[in-house]
Amino acid sequence: MELEDMGRVFQYLLKHRSVEYRPRGRRSNDGEPDVANLLRGSSLDDFDQFQRFLRPQGLKLVEFDDHMRGVSTAGRAWVLARDLDATPAAFFSTERLYREMRIRDGESREALAVWFLHIWLIYLSLIYTRPGRGISEVSGYLDATFSREVLTEAVEEHVEHVRNSGMSEGAEGRIVAILDSEKGQDINRRVLAFLNLMKDAGLIQEASAGEYQQTLLGAYEISEHYGRTLKAPVDNILQGIVNITTPKSDQQADKDDSDGIN
Amino acid sequence: MDWLTILAPVARLVDLHDCDRTPGTVWNTPPENRPGIESGIWLSVATELLEYLYSRDLEVNEAWVPLSGIFSSLATQHRISEPDVIFVASYLATPSRLTTLTRNKDTDELERHTTKKDTALIEWPRNTKARDRCRLTAAGNRAIQFSQSTNNWLYADNDAEKLLKAVEYGAFGDIPALAEKTVAQIRQFSKAITVLLERRDLEGLLEGFREHKDDYLAVLSGVQESVQAAHERFALAETIERFEIWEATHPNGFSAYTIIKALGDVLQAIERLSRRFQDLLSVLVSEKRNVIGSIPFDKVAVGLAFYPCADEIVKHCIAQLGPIFSEITMPSVVDFEGQLRRELADKPTMSPVFNNVAGEDIPSPLERFLTAYRSEIAATLNEGPLSLTDAVHRGWLELDELDTLPQLVGIYTTPEWLAIDSQTIEVSYVSGGLDMALPGGHRLAGDDILLRIGDIEPTLQGDTNGA
Numbered sequence: 001m002e003l004e005d006m007g008r009v010f011q012y013l014l015k016h017r018s019v020e021y022r023p024r025g026r027r028s029n030d031g032e033p034d035v036a037n038l039l040r041g042s043s044l045d046d047f048d049q050f051q052r053f054l055r056p057q058g059l060k061l062v063e064f065d066d067h068m069r070g071v072s073t074a075g076r077a078w079v080l081a082r083d084l085d086a087t088p089a090a091f092f093s094t095e096r097l098y099r100e101m102r103i104r105d106g107e108s109r110e111a112l113a114v115w116f117l118h119i120w121l122i123y124l125s126l127i128y129t130r131p132g133r134g135i136s137e138v139s140g141y142l143d144a145t146f147s148r149e150v151l152t153e154a155v156e157e158h159v160e161h162v163r164n165s166g167m168s169e170g171a172e173g174r175i176v177a178i179l180d181s182e183k184g185q186d187i188n189r190r191v192l193a194f195l196n197l198m199k200d201a202g203l204i205q206e207a208s209a210g211e212y213q214q215t216l217l218g219a220y221e222i223s224e225h226y227g228r229t230l231k232a233p234v235d236n237i238l239q240g241i242v243n244i245t246t247p248k249s250d251q252q253a254d255k256d257d258s259d260g261i262n
Numbered sequence: 263m264d265w266l267t268i269l270a271p272v273a274r275l276v277d278l279h280d281c282d283r284t285p286g287t288v289w290n291t292p293p294e295n296r297p298g299i300e301s302g303i304w305l306s307v308a309t310e311l312l313e314y315l316y317s318r319d320l321e322v323n324e325a326w327v328p329l330s331g332i333f334s335s336l337a338t339q340h341r342i343s344e345p346d347v348i349f350v351a352s353y354l355a356t357p358s359r360l361t362t363l364t365r366n367k368d369t370d371e372l373e374r375h376t377t378k379k380d381t382a383l384i385e386w387p388r389n390t391k392a393r394d395r396c397r398l399t400a401a402g403n404r405a406i407q408f409s410q411s412t413n414n415w416l417y418a419d420n421d422a423e424k425l426l427k428a429v430e431y432g433a434f435g436d437i438p439a440l441a442e443k444t445v446a447q448i449r450q451f452s453k454a455i456t457v458l459l460e461r462r463d464l465e466g467l468l469e470g471f472r473e474h475k476d477d478y479l480a481v482l483s484g485v486q487e488s489v490q491a492a493h494e495r496f497a498l499a500e501t502i503e504r505f506e507i508w509e510a511t512h513p514n515g516f517s518a519y520t521i522i523k524a525l526g527d528v529l530q531a532i533e534r535l536s537r538r539f540q541d542l543l544s545v546l547v548s549e550k551r552n553v554i555g556s557i558p559f560d561k562v563a564v565g566l567a568f569y570p571c572a573d574e575i576v577k578h579c580i581a582q583l584g585p586i587f588s589e590i591t592m593p594s595v596v597d598f599e600g601q602l603r604r605e606l607a608d609k610p611t612m613s614p615v616f617n618n619v620a621g622e623d624i625p626s627p628l629e630r631f632l633t634a635y636r637s638e639i640a641a642t643l644n645e646g647p648l649s650l651t652d653a654v655h656r657g658w659l660e661l662d663e664l665d666t667l668p669q670l671v672g673i674y675t676t677p678e679w680l681a682i683d684s685q686t687i688e689v690s691y692v693s694g695g696l697d698m699a700l701p702g703g704h705r706l707a708g709d710d711i712l713l714r715i716g717d718i719e720p721t722l723q724g725d726t727n728g729a
Contacts, residue, residue, distance in 0.1 A: 014588050015588075024322055024323065024324055025322070025324055065534060066323070066449060067449055067452040067453060067456065067534055067535070067538065068453075068456065069323065069325075069453060069456070070323065070324060070325065071323070072322075072323060073323060073449075074527075082582060082586075084582060088581065088582075088586075091588050091589060092581075092586045092587070092588055092589070093586065093587060093588075093589040094577075094580050094581055094584065094585070094586055094587075095587075095589060096585075096587045096589070097580065097584070097585060110573065113573065113576050113577070113580070114566075114570075116580065116584070117566065117571070117576055117579075117580075118563050118566065120584065121559045121560070121562055121563035121566070122559070122560065122563055124557075124559040125558070125559035125560035125563065126389055128556060128557060128559060129556060129557060129558050129559045129560055130388065130389070131388055132556050133556060134460065134461050134556055135556075135557065136460045136461070137457075137460040137461055138460055139453070139456050139457060139460060140460075142324065142325035143325050143387075143388070145325070145326075145387050145388065145389065145390065146388075146389040146390065147389065147390045147392075150389045150390060154560075158560070158563055158564065161564060162564060162567045165564075174570070175566065175567045175570050176567055179567070197585040198585050200585065200587070201584075201585030201586060201587060203584075203585060211390060211392070213325070221583060222583065223460075225582055225583050226583070228582070229578065229579045229582045229583045230579050230583060232575070233571045233575050233579070234557060234559075234562050236569060237562050237565035237566060237568075237569045238558070238561070238562065238565065240565065240568065240569045241561070241564075241565040241568060241569070246558070246560040246561050246563075246564055
């Protein structure tokens, strides 16, 4: 791989985060076939050299072949994942998250982070908890589908649940106040902002209007990084709360009866 | 596919499962008047749907198979509508409640066991109400496999042996298809291993693997040896000679390259499979079980209201796992290429050229006007003078809803448009002679204009701004 090829691949990956040779079910992006061909044609040495270029920037390139679900026959896919063993590059930022989650002036960064975190966890519950999928099940990304409507409903139920039970059971007033402040179309707008952020960062994709699916990159990063990110706070919370109920817990009595004729 | 082979044994078992006879009472031979319309249509739709889902799944390797691809063929074949197909699909997606008696190993007593688990043949996508796509469940896949009388990885070495035989017997035409079938089996097996590696808590499956480990390894090396042998055999001078004869007699056959590539693909697939198999074996041996299972994220979200996270932790999690964006503009190589080209070009070699080719296809209003009325106007002029009032009365004011007043007045100012050869046309006006109403509430008033064929040079006598 020549240096200019490396530059071409890198700038494409920075924007799209993943490349697929012969993608199925979607059209190739502009420039994607060229980048995929460069990666396909690169030797092991080239690939190694490219990895060495990426590592100091806190990144790594991961390759998948057609033994991974969802990769087309004889196709290949590459994702630009974060490498937690290296310091992330300074040009990566989460500022956009705060800009786009804000739906009215004067909202504190804390409130925006709270909203994001809650919607994020509800999103994770849809694609991991509900189908009983483990964190390490990368190939489950193909089934990790959900509609905007369902995510919005789940967030609404969650907020309603915190509002009703939270205060009486001794929840943190500040958090309840943030979630309680929503009115009208607020949740709808925040969920849309969340989906757009996740989509633009390459962690989910819009399969059709209003229907989303986790990407291979999204599933790979969760399986690789969960243990060093969300795991600690999640375990902490789970240890603290043994008897907390969720809006769904009473509906999950008999999982096998679901679906079928309706 | 032979569905009768499944139905024949299963139908009677289902009969007995549903039998309402109590022990000790009299019994009759089972009645054969089954409920329903007995046209066979719904069974036929169901099996076709299952086969379609199976073949599409092999082709596309995606999460869900859209139903749109089979609606029209089923609809025309059975004269049914889309909701009828959805009805069949929903039926197949409904789990069956099955009751069995199993022996308890500890007490050695028969125990009644009722389950609905893994009994539906197809499934719909989760978290949406859309019913436009579905896929086979494990039970559905098994049904297909039974109907094909077992197509299992343990039989794969037979297929690989067929590859070797095909080379040996010179059945070169079969090789690409056989190779493709073998690769498909390898991929399927490999995917099953991936699932196991990702979910090491699947004890039952792991147990099955542990039990058959040696068989699988034997198959793996068997396949590899057969394909390797086929590959080597194909390179022998004697085989190449036979292939050349075959190639000459099969003008639409394959090239030697296609066959070598097909065999190479199988070898590559086996190599990747054996790597994955090694991973699995090391897991089986090490008994490592440090896999993070399912996390109740919804519960955690509620818990966050009780045990909020420190800001720093939230920031860390988002930066490492959430959406991030490169915020500074990264130059692209393409940007510089554009600059370079501009620098290299001393002066533009091309200047803008007005391209009116596209417009030439459509006649202009003037062309349409002249095509329609020119000969009529010329004939009238040959008989005598023609005033604008007269021309308007003759209906030359419009043409197929096109207002041609500008064109009509135009020939009074530029009589050359009429192209009447070897004759001069004289233009004059009649003071105040024009006063008429036009459609659309407009009026023409002022001096009337007159055209006449004369002997002298045309002279313009007065202005023509009568309109």
